[in-house]
Amino acid sequence: MKVAVVGYGTIGKRVADAVAAQDDMKLVGVFKTTPDYGAILAARRGYRIYAPDDRRENFRKAGVEVWGGLADLISEADIVVDATPDGVGAENKGLYVKAGRPAIFQGGEEADVAEVSFNALANFESAVGKRFVRVVSCNTTGISRVLSALRLNGLGIRKARIFIARRGADPREYKKGPINDVVPNPATIPSHHGPDAKTVLGDVDIVTVAVAVPVTIMHMHMAYIELDDTPSRERVIDALASTPRILLFDVKAGYNSLAQIVEWARDMGRPRGDIWEVAVISDSVTVNGRELYLMYGVHQEAVVVPENIDAIRAVGRLADKWTSIEKTDKALGIIA
Ligand code: NAD
Structure with missing residues (x-):
């Protein structure tokens, strides 16, 4: 499953690494709004950077190659993980709807941004096959x-x-x-x-x-x-x-x-x-x-990361609950 990460901060960069560590997912790229050290390090990790059209020149000056804009990234992915600041995910949702792509939102969004809120142990099954899922905070x-x-x-x-x-x-x-x-x-x-x-x-x-x-x-x-x-x-x-x-x-x-x-x-x-x-x-x-x-x-920076991976598998019907949890945990190095 091809995954895009939109919003590459505390949560987004960790989710991107976690996606890259799974054998049934491929990280197609990350969307960054500023060409800061985060963008430079992401590019150094080999991640494709996508950026707003009007800021491409700034990225180029910072030595970061840009592969396209937000619409390009969304269209290249099968699913989007939106890890933008509270409320921005809801603003972005229209783009995902328009492109016909499912999306995973984060806990800073209101619950009604998605069809279902998600925690793998609590309600994995409720997210199976859904298009919009929110991982709780x-x-x-x-x-x-x-x-x-x-x-x-x-x-x-x-x-x-x-x-x-x-x-x-x-x-x-x-x-x-x-x-x-x-x-x-x-x-x-x-x-x-x-x-x-x-x-x-x-x-x-x-x-x-x-x-x-x-x-x-x-x-x-x-x-x-x-x-x-x-x-x-x-x-x-x-x-x-x-x-x-x-x-x-x-x-x-x-x-x-x-x-x-x-x-x-x-x-x-x-x-x-x-x-x-x-x-x-x-x-x-x-x-x-x-x-x-x-x-x-x-640990606020890390605890939701495996949940995002399981949410992707639930939406994509890639695995059942316990298979997904085990697969995610093994790939990340979570202690069984
Ligand atoms: P963050 O500020 O660290 O990262 C957000 C990133 O999105 C930043 O890099 C920012 O530049 C970028 N961004 C801003 N506007 C954008 C836009 N329009 N399009 C694309 N990118 C944009 O935020 P975070 O802490 O990673 O939080 C992201 C989400 O995860 C929020 O919903 C938050 O509530 C939730 N969350 C945060 C934590 C935490 O402790 N940090 C824990 C669990 C859940």
Whole structure:
């Protein structure tokens, strides 16, 4: 399947690399609006760069060859992954409709940009054969994976209350904050993450509360989940450990903080230090009757990347849910 990536920032460049790593997909090119270091490095990776017609000269001056404009890129692809800033995907949608190409949008778009919102563990099947699919945001992906892990292992959920410490900015976003504050983000409750999780999990009683903190590395979620049953702690740990894209990190092994989990990823030689999995602090998993408590980190830059690959396979009917998840994870080096 020939894939175009439109919007080559934090998410787009990672999705482009992930597409290039699959044996059933081919990256036809990426659309860049500015001839910055991102464009130069993408060209150096061998990716074909497409750019707005009126900026081609700027790209040429920067030494970046341009293969065409946005319409050219869309027409050369079987499917588009749109990873542009919040709201731009909805503006671009008309181009995809006009060209008759399916598209995958990101979580910064409103849910109604697509026919279905997507998380591979939660609702892969709902996206099969659809034309427009939206991969939910990083925080919603984290929530969806943890709650799906419980459900897939027979642990029914009565309600979930999830408190989120959101990273203030991505590492390269030098103008964002806060730098010395804790900001209710949003101040209203529930934050949008709970309602968003329902777009992939269906009917679940969930409330989320979020603050932004002066951190760039990861989000941290503190979850309180009320279960239908009273499982042992071991059963919950087994459920999390046996679910793809969830990893357990033990304080006793030295993982005292998210920074040390990030260090693990860097020491593992992962590209950009990416953590595609939800990182559960295993010591935090506490069961008290029906009450389950846990804390987990979500690497906002990486966690949605495998979901985009599975969304492409669902739309293209390239594989079933578990085959796709396994294939994606193997190609990326995600730990089974
Ligand atoms: P980003 O700003 O890092 O990247 C967006 C890229 O699109 C930039 O390179 C920008 O120059 C380019 N762009 C701007 N206008 C464009 C246009 N009209 N056409 C083509 N390209 C254009 O943004 P991001 O963080 O990668 O976010 C992309 C999407 O992914 C958003 O919906 C966001 O909500 C979602 N998302 C972001 C994160 C995260 O933490 N960064 C996590 C999950 C989902």
